[in-house]
Amino acid sequence: MLGSLLDFIQWDLHRYCRTSLRNHTDGTMKGQMRLFTLLLSIGSITGQVSYSIPEEMAKGSLVGNIAQDLGLETKRLMSGKARIYSRESGDYIELNRERGVLLVKEIIDREALCRQTTPCALHFQVILENPMEFYSVTVQITDINDNPPTFKKREMKFKISESAITGVKFLLERAVDLDVGINGVHGYDLKPADNFALKLQNNADGYKNVEMVLQKSLDREKQEQISLVLTAVDGGEPQMSGTMLILITVLDANDNAPVFTQTTYKTTVTENSPTGTVVGTVRASDADQGSNGKITYSVTNSIDDERILFAVNEENGEITLVGNIDFEKSRNYQLNLLASDEGGLTDSCKLIVDVQDINDNKPEINIMSKSNVISEDADVNTVVTMINIEDLDSGENGKVQCFINEYLPFTLKTATTGFYSLVTDSELDRERSSEYNITVTCSDEGVPSLSSSVTLTLQISDVNDNPPVFERSSYEAYLVENNTPGLSIFTVRARDADWNQNARVSYILEDSSVNGVPVSSYVSVSADSGVIHAVRSFDYEQIKDFQFHVKAQDGGSPPLSSNVTVKILIQDQNDNPPQVLYPVQSGGSVVAEMVPRSADVGYLVTKVVAVDVDSGQNAWLSYKLQKATDRALFEVGLQNGEIRTIRQVTDKDAVKQRLTVIVEDNGQPSRSATVIVNVAVADSFPEVLSEFTDFPHDKEYNDNLTFYLVLALAVVSFLFITCLVVIISVKIYRWRQSRILYHSNLPVIPYYPPRYSDTLGTGTLQHVYNYEVCRTTDSRKSDCKFGRAGSENVLIMDPSSTGTMQRIQNEKNIGINGLKNYSLKPM
Numbered sequence: 001m002l003g004s005l006l007d008f009i010q011w012d013l014h015r016y017c018r019t020s021l022r023n024h025t026d027g028t029m030k031g032q033m034r035l036f037t038l039l040l041s042i043g044s045i046t047g048q049v050s051y052s053i054p055e056e057m058a059k060g061s062l063v064g065n066i067a068q069d070l071g072l073e074t075k076r077l078m079s080g081k082a083r084i085y086s087r088e089s090g091d092y093i094e095l096n097r098e099r100g101v102l103l104v105k106e107i108i109d110r111e112a113l114c115r116q117t118t119p120c121a122l123h124f125q126v127i128l129e130n131p132m133e134f135y136s137v138t139v140q141i142t143d144i145n146d147n148p149p150t151f152k153k154r155e156m157k158f159k160i161s162e163s164a165i166t167g168v169k170f171l172l173e174r175a176v177d178l179d180v181g182i183n184g185v186h187g188y189d190l191k192p193a194d195n196f197a198l199k200l201q202n203n204a205d206g207y208k209n210v211e212m213v214l215q216k217s218l219d220r221e222k223q224e225q226i227s228l229v230l231t232a233v234d235g236g237e238p239q240m241s242g243t244m245l246i247l248i249t250v251l252d253a254n255d256n257a258p259v260f261t262q263t264t265y266k267t268t269v270t271e272n273s274p275t276g277t278v279v280g281t282v283r284a285s286d287a288d289q290g291s292n293g294k295i296t297y298s299v300t301n302s303i304d305d306e307r308i309l310f311a312v313n314e315e316n317g318e319i320t321l322v323g324n325i326d327f328e329k330s331r332n333y334q335l336n337l338l339a340s341d342e343g344g345l346t347d348s349c350k351l352i353v354d355v356q357d358i359n360d361n362k363p364e365i366n367i368m369s370k371s372n373v374i375s376e377d378a379d380v381n382t383v384v385t386m387i388n389i390e391d392l393d394s395g396e397n398g399k400v401q402c403f404i405n406e407y408l409p410f411t412l413k414t415a416t417t418g419f420y421s422l423v424t425d426s427e428l429d430r431e432r433s434s435e436y437n438i439t440v441t442c443s444d445e446g447v448p449s450l451s452s453s454v455t456l457t458l459q460i461s462d463v464n465d466n467p468p469v470f471e472r473s474s475y476e477a478y479l480v481e482n483n484t485p486g487l488s489i490f491t492v493r494a495r496d497a498d499w500n501q502n503a504r505v506s507y508i509l510e511d512s513s514v515n516g517v518p519v520s521s522y523v524s525v526s527a528d529s530g531v532i533h534a535v536r537s538f539d540y541e542q543i544k545d546f547q548f549h550v551k552a553q554d555g556g557s558p559p560l561s562s563n564v565t566v567k568i569l570i571q572d573q574n575d576n577p578p579q580v581l582y583p584v585q586s587g588g589s590v591v592a593e594m595v596p597r598s599a600d601v602g603y604l605v606t607k608v609v610a611v612d613v614d615s616g617q618n619a620w621l622s623y624k625l626q627k628a629t630d631r632a633l634f635e636v637g638l639q640n641g642e643i644r645t646i647r648q649v650t651d652k653d654a655v656k657q658r659l660t661v662i663v664e665d666n667g668q669p670s671r672s673a674t675v676i677v678n679v680a681v682a683d684s685f686p687e688v689l690s691e692f693t694d695f696p697h698d699k700e701y702n703d704n705l706t707f708y709l710v711l712a713l714a715v716v717s718f719l720f721i722t723c724l725v726v727i728i729s730v731k732i733y734r735w736r737q738s739r740i741l742y743h744s745n746l747p748v749i750p751y752y753p754p755r756y757s758d759t760l761g762t763g764t765l766q767h768v769y770n771y772e773v774c775r776t777t778d779s780r781k782s783d784c785k786f787g788r789a790g791s792e793n794v795l796i797m798d799p800s801s802t803g804t805m806q807r808i809q810n811e812k813n814i815g816i817n818g819l820k821n822y823s824l825k826p827m
Contacts, residue, residue, distance in 0.1 A: 049064070050137075056109065061104040065100060076128070082127065085134070086123070116178075121140045124137055147240075148234070153173055154244065158170055158247070159251050160218060160250055161252060166216065166217060171209060196215060220252065224249065254344065256286055258345060272324065275324070279351075295340065297315070299337060325355055332355060363389055368387060375463060376428040393444065401442070404441070431466060431498070464557065465498070466498045474564060479538060482573050485535060490532060493530055501555045509524065509551075523568070545568060548565075574618040577665070577671035578672065579610060597653070605679055608677065620665060633653060661674070
């Protein structure tokens with residue numbers, strides 16, 4: 001009610017202002033415009049803006065200041081990409097964003113736009129984005145007097161009996177003026193007015209029937225033909241008019257006019273009924289007989305629609321459908337019917353045809369505004385698309401319900417009737433779904449129901465919300481020692497569920513140290529591929545394994561990252577030959593093992609002790625007898641290196657036996673070491689001395705056995721004292737070395753050759769043995785006691801070098817009561 005009142009005030013005020021602008025001063029004009037603006041602002045408060053303009057305004061004419069009336073700034077119209085959305089008004093009104101005004105785009109002809117409908121208005125919405133908003137705008141088109149009244153027929157002919165009594169009415173055709181209101185048909189004038197007077201009869205539909213009333217009896221003998229001019233005038237300024245000629249033929253007496261059974265008939269027809277459908281029948285009777293009583297039916301409507309859609313049978317008054325009727329175009333029709341007899345007497349009636357609606361229109365889905373891309377971190381209830389729904393049907397057939405396909409993070413919300421907003425109703429995740437095809441389906445409530453749908457494609461843009469993830473929780477890789485620097489070891493890989501730059505992974509070696517040395521001096525990692533390269537050549541005997549951390553970082557902003565632990569295991573190569581610990585090979589003396597001639601089979605002569613600093617099968621040692629003075633007398637244990645007799649010693653066996661033993665490891669290729677073992681087969685010491693004397697000038701001592709015995713005792717005493725000095729020196733050296741290592745930063749790692757330490761317990765020999773032998777010269781049995789390990793290997797790693805300093809110290813305990821080893825030097 002308030003909206004209609006405001007529309008009327010705005011329309012009337014606009015009309016008044018237009019008149020005042022032509023007739024008054026600038027001061028009065030400004031006051032009126034302020035009043036007009038005030039009323040328009042009242043309209044904007046109600047949620048819409050209304051304007052009123054006359055038809056036929058020139059292109060570019062100002063309709064109104066939409067920015068001011070809506071309380072918006074022009075920069076908001078620019079940033080929001082303001083535009084007009086309308087299915088019917090887009091060609092008439094345009095929006096100037098820079099000025100914030102509405103302008104006439106095309107000349108508006110009110111009659112072409114609205115015909116007889118009043119008030120005539122254009123309805124549209126002003127749409128803004130970022131954020132999405134819309135405002136309803138109504139522009140009322142007021143009529144100007146630009147059309148004269150016209151008659152459908154240029155002339156009308158009547159045959160009137162001279163016996164017609166005064167007061168008889170003759171229905172004339174009404175004039176049609178396309179203008180409305182005061183500019184429409186205002187009055188009629190009939191001239192000359194000798195026999196007939198003009199009478200306007202108000203009708204229930206608001207129109208006036210134009211009747212010609214006989215005021216003076218006709219006399220055919222005086223005037224057989226009468227010509228009258230009917231003039232229709234409108235109320236516009238300037239006034240316009242139209243005329244129609246009325247020709248009257250005076251007949252002889254026919255004093256009864258046709259009479260309809262009803263003055264108003266009503267009927268109903270369903271829209272889209274086929275042509276030929278009988279809508280209804282009208283009936284009229286005439287008391288005259290003969291030709292004067294024969295009735296002819298006709299339609300006298302002045303508007304073409306009814307003439308095109310309906311036809312009447314002239315003889316029986318049956319009304320049939322001759323065109324297609326559409327409820328959405330017109331919900332009812334009114335037919336003016338005329339019954340005429342041969343004498344020219346007539347009667348009129350009205351037939352009202354109500355059109356019954358059927359559900360023949362699908363809902364129309366119109367996209368007002370939409371977004372094609374939305375970020376995956378968009379808030380819940382973010383507007384994605386604005387939709388307008390229209391169904392031209394009425395009642396239940398025009399009620400529409402809309403929905404979208406299930407299991408989508410979106411929902412439809414409605415603010416006002418016919419308008420929906422598609423909004424997010426849960427969090428989005430591009431990694432779960434990067435694109436959505438949203439089908440909006442709208443169905444009416446008709447029977448059967450009609451529906452329509454539209455599919456919207458929405459892309460989800462990525463944000464950096466996923467860190468790189470390595471394929472494994474940790475990595476282990478094996479690298480054979482003595483590798484080439486720069487060798488590719490293996491590759492770490494990480495995946496990032498994000499997209500594009502956010503998924504571009506770079507690999508970084510985390511800062512750490514291995515035994516005090518930066519890990520970057522051991523390995524490097526390729527930033528792009530994750531390939532890990534060895535920076536240096538590794539020695540298994542120095543370092544067996546180490547670990548470090550690699551970070552995978554994506555290219556997002558801010559970047560996300562994750563770490564993984566990588567462990568490198570150095571594999572041994574057979575790059576070290578066996579080392580013979582016993583017997584010790586001296587350059588200037590001959591060391592002999594003594595075997596009595598009474599030795600039994602399997603007598604343990606000595607044991608070759610060797611180690612290999614490699615590991616695994618590279619350190620598995622085997623012993624073989626390569627050469628021997630008498631191969632049939634001795635054998636060497638393959639696994640333990642023990643030299644034993646394989647037969648009974650006889651007197652024929654040579655005193656001096658020379659054995660060459662080769663020690664091989666199990667590596668590929670195998671490495672070996674050779675040791676020479678001198679064996680004396682004798683029962684007495686002089687016999688040994690005589691056999692192992694190599695120089696000619698020593699023969700003079702053979703005659704004096706006592707001298708050699710004294711010499712031997714002196715040598716033994718010297719060796720004993722030397723051993724004591726060596727032991728004391730070693731102890732002092734160890735003490736000093738431990739002090740040096742204690743005060744230094746170098747890590748001290750106790751080191752045992754592989755397979756020979758106490759912790760392993762397996763291998764060729766667990767310790768380096770010293771022998772303490774007590775025996776007599778004629779005894780065939782000896783008591784042998786194995787002493788404790790006499791050496792310890794200490795591995796000192798220097799961070800600035802890749803070498804290893806290894807010091808092996810050997811301690812020997814030599815028994816005072818007897819000798820097992822003899823060292824003979826030429827005098």
